[in-house]
Amino acid sequence: MRLRKKWWARPEMEASSLVITRPMEYKGKWREEFKNENPIHLELGCGRGGFISKLGEINKNINYVAVDLKDEVLIYVKKKIEELELTNVRVVPLNISFIAEVFEENEVEKIYINFCNPWPKDRHNKRRLTHTRFLTEYKKFLKPGSEIWFKTDDKDLFDASQEYFKEAGFNLEYVTYDLHSSDFKENIMTEYEEKFSSKGMKIMFLIGKLV
Template sequence: MRLRKKWWARPEMEKSPLVITEPTQYSGKWSEVFGNSNDIHLELGCGRGDFIIKVASQNPNKNYIAIDLKDEVLVYVLRKVQEAELENIRIIPLQIAFIEDVFSENEISRIYINFCNPWPKDRHNKRRLTHTKFLTKYKKFIKPNTEIWFKTDNAGLFDASIEYFKDNGFKIEYYTYDLHNSDFHENIVTEYESKFVSLGMKIMFLKAVLK
């Protein structure tokens, strides 16, 4: 679905210190941005922010960075963060292809990828956020033993992602093709996930660890 341009979104975001519009300036300095040395967790493709709000609320001793491309979406994430009065979230408008320029070695302790575009056509596979092309970028800034939590409703993407992770030095510590009927109890339900489950769709999940 194409979003209608909201010309007021970027000016509103620029007024808030919670939004980092020039993130490459802070590569290697994200602990200074948050004012502490807590672990930093990253959500790639945060949508309207329901997930990041929930996880940050439950873990005040962790820092969170929410990344998405569209100001029209991120402005609502900002409003939710402000309403929840959360100080441990920062928001970055960014095309994820440029992620490696934003963080330095060992800055990120966990990555969440929730319901990214499956890019089902073979010629588009390299755009998948779990593809080798992107995993190579992530490995430049994640700590050893960092976990990547990945959820999708697309079986083709899920099967391919398992192989991408294995081929790039990650160990699959946990996976399931039916998350909501599994023994994994740390799940935080996203907005998309609620809709999918209500339609009877199964959610696939894996946890991969860089060794």
């Protein structure tokens, strides 16, 4: 669905201290921004922010950076974290292709990728956020032993992603083709997940750990 342009969104985001519109300037300085030494976790493709705001509310001792491209969705993330008075979440408008320019080596300890575009055509596979090309970029700023948590409803993407993770040097610590029927207890549902699961669709989930 095409998003209607919200011309007012960018000025409103630029006026907020919770939105980082020039993230490359913060490379190596994120702990200064959060004013603490807490771990930094990253969500790539945060949508309207339901997931990241729940995380931020539950885990006050973790700093979160929520990344997406469109101001039209990020403005809702900003509003959510303001309503919840969360000081441990920052919003970053960014094309994820440039993510390695935003964080220094060993600066991030966990990445969440939820229901990203599956890019089903072979010629578009390299655009997948779980593709080996992207995973190699993430390794530039992930600490050794860091994890990537990945959820999708697309089986082809899920099958291919398992191979991508192995190729990129990640161990598959957990894999399930039916998350909601599994023994995994730490799941927090996204807006998409609630919608898909209500229709009886199975959610697939894996944890890749950087060796």
